[in-house]
Amino acid sequence: MxxxxxxxxxxxxxxxxxxxxxxxxxxxxxxxxxxxxxxxxxxxxxxxxxxxxxxxxxxxxxxxxxxxxxxxxxxxxxxxxxxxxxxxxxxxxxxxxxxxxxxxxxxxxxxxxxxxxxxxxxxxxxxxxxxxxxxxxxxxxxxxxxxxxxxxxxxxxxxxxxxxxxxxxxxxxxxxxxxxxxxxxxxxxxxxxxxxxxxxxxxxxxxxxxxxxxxxxxxxxxxxxxxxxxxxxxxxxxxxGGKDALIVDADADLPAAADAALWGALSNAGQTCVGVERIYVVDAVYDAFMRELTDRAGRVRAGRDYGPITMPAQIDVIRRHIDDAVAGGRAVVGGAGSVRAPFVDPVIVEDVPEDSAAVREETFGPTVTVKRVADVEEALEKTNATAYGLAGTVFSGNARRAVELARRMRGGMTAINSVISFASIPALPFGGVGDSGFGRIxxxxxxxxxxxPKAVSRQRFALPGMNLTSFTRGEKELDRLIRLVTFLHGRRKQ
Incomplete structure (x- = not known):
């Protein structure tokens, strides 16, 4: 106006x-x-x-x-x-x-x-x-x-x-x-x-x-x-943006993992750049994890536990991704009817093909895909198969394996046995790679x-016989330089 x-x-x-x-x-x-x-x-x-x-x-x-x-x-x-x-x-x-x-x-x-x-x-x-x-x-x-x-x-x-x-x-x-x-x-x-x-x-x-x-x-x-x-x-x-994944290992604390996954996927109506949009669960605990996840999701309500979709245009993206996910997978919570603008109820879809838009593109809504994998190596491979590289999460009872997975996860930040915890630690840098951007805050x-950065060098005294940046430099000075560099950096016998 x-x-x-x-x-x-x-x-x-x-x-x-x-x-x-x-x-x-x-x-x-x-x-x-x-x-x-x-x-x-x-x-x-x-x-x-x-x-x-x-x-x-x-x-x-x-x-x-x-x-x-x-x-x-x-x-x-x-x-x-x-x-x-x-x-x-x-x-x-x-x-x-x-x-x-x-x-x-x-x-x-x-x-x-x-x-x-x-x-x-x-x-x-x-x-x-x-x-x-x-x-x-x-x-x-x-x-x-x-x-x-x-x-x-x-x-x-x-x-x-x-x-x-x-x-x-x-x-x-x-x-x-x-x-x-x-x-x-x-x-x-x-x-x-x-x-x-x-x-x-x-x-x-x-x-x-x-x-x-x-x-x-x-x-x-x-x-x-x-x-x-x-x-x-x-x-x-x-x-x-991001398409962040959460990996659930075979020895993970499943109630804690499900609780964190749900918060990461649904809080702020899923409108979180480091939110959870994909979950990969090791086969041995897949069914138990899904029971925990779906039971908790059934108690979460749009308009009460989280708000509306803030940007109206995002509704179309969310609806398209839900339709795409359901067409290739199986909705276990919600579905196409979950979109009731400006709100979207929780949507969880399993077995969605990895090449679908719901898995490849950022949704920015209260939806998440879940995939069964043989082991954490397969989970990591699928996690990293994206143009994005912002953040991620690992739930595991094995601290050493969790840290190794976190280090190998493509992205700027990874949380272990928690979700988005890195954002609350001021001393940690925040930022991504690939389509998730560059630089750090x-x-x-x-x-x-x-x-x-401002670099300053101040000569405190002249080195006798070593005035190398002058037209008065002679062969003796170069010879001294060569001998010094050879002593400092030449290959020595082990």
Whole structure:
């Protein structure tokens, strides 16, 4: 819509009822350019505060978020439809990550001495990580606080200003996060939000004042964002979708595995990039596991235990995948009738062919396929047979075998005898490979993702007879160098 002032706007809706939650401006390229230009000024001030000044202010921001935790969760609930309890958990996780980033940034990024080696014995070498400037964050709607804060918190802690473009489905959350930051840090708008549709995100990605883009969303959209970033050779970190699998070993705790599988598949209506979409169960325990899984699934209700499908267009994808799965396999919970927009009841289908869309493509709904396998090696082979590579889960009573399976599972994160637990640990990096994206948020890797390494070498004294980088260099100096390198690196008898 367009207001009397000529400003185009869009509505944020409650996905469960269709009621208007809020109305927000569609900020065009000019508005984005102005926001980035102001952020560049704020970035210089923020970087100049130094680690201690930023740490104090970020901890103040953390306190404000904690104070208004229930208020933030209410907005998340209204815009996504997820239960209030799930929204609270999301905000809590974001707060813990903000705390870790603020307290560990200087340790990870601060200047430190590195060894110059024997050849550089007269050189003092240091390495530090400096702010990039302005970081653009393009956030998703499924976890509108936790996921973007995984970039925002770490980018701020690394000394950057942030311009945040939230999803058009959850703009109110993004506006509130920036407003609460302004309360904690009133001097400059170091974190600001721009609202709009796809064109607003494209303008942010292609703005020459942005030093890096952090994007979360689909693989297809990530490619378009990369194309926009290429205009200015702007680097980006991309956290895309997944088709994550859970492996159940023969000696697994079956009740715990079924409980975790169900939560991983159905929580947030299955709208979780690291959610469980495939399950591979060793033959010896398959029937017992399925009894546990289906019994638990029968007690879960859409609209009570989890919310609606937040993005209306995803309903068609979910319906297509359910029809595809049922056509090739056997529905043991739910089926085609489970889709009652905007809600989808739990769907579990077994024996779905591995080449079907329901197994190969991301569904992003409360559905899961289950497959019987001879052993964990077959499970691992099928788990890794995907273009995605985000996360996964292993349930096993054998710790050594579980760790080995986890290490060999294609993806950036694997949980053992739990589900999605890695996301709650701020020190662990988060990100994928292949169609699941590249780069990392969270942890020390996440801090470095939003900084640039700066190497400095200082000659402390001249080495007599070893001035190798001069036109006065002679044969004797080269001979000394050759003898030194031969002594240090030449092959020696064992």
């Amino acid at each position: 367009t207001t009397v002032t000529g400003q185009r706007t869009f509505d944020s809706l409650d996905p469960a009822t269709g009621a208007v939650v809020g109305t927000h401006p569609i900020q065009d390229a000019a508005a984005v350019r102005a926001a980035v230009a102001e952020a560049e000024v704020a970035a210089a001030w923020w970087a100049g505060l130094g680690p201690a000044g930023r740490r104090r202010r970020l901890l103040d921001y953390k306190a404000v978020l904690t104070r208004d935790l229930s208020r933030i969760a209410d907005v998340v609930h209204a815009e996504t439809g997820k239960p209030k309890g799930d929204a609270v958990l999301e905000v809590v996780l974001a707060v813990t990550h903000l705390d870790w980033a603020a307290r560990n940034a200087h340790r990870v990024l601060g200047r430190r001495r590195v060894s110059p080696g024997l050849v550089g014995a007269n050189i003092a070498a240091t390495l530090e990580y400096l702010p990039l400037g302005v970081v653009g964050v393009i956030g998703p709607w499924n976890y509108p606080v936790f996921t973007p804060m995984g970039s925002i918190a770490y980018a701020l802690a690394a000394g950057n200003a942030v311009v945040f473009k939230p999803s058009e489905l959850t703009p109110g959350v993004g506006v509130l996060l920036a407003a609460l930051f302004a309360e904690a840090v009133p001097e400059h708008r170091v974190l600001r939000t721009v609202t709009g549709l796809g064109e607003t995100g494209a303008a942010l990605a292609s703005d020459p004042g942005v030093s890096k883009i952090a994007f979360t969303g689909s693989t297809a959209t990530a490619k378009r964002v990369m194309a926009a970033c290429a205009t200015n050779l702007t680097p980006m970190v991309a956290e895309c 969270h942890g020390a890797d996440g801090l470095r993702e939003f900084a640039r």
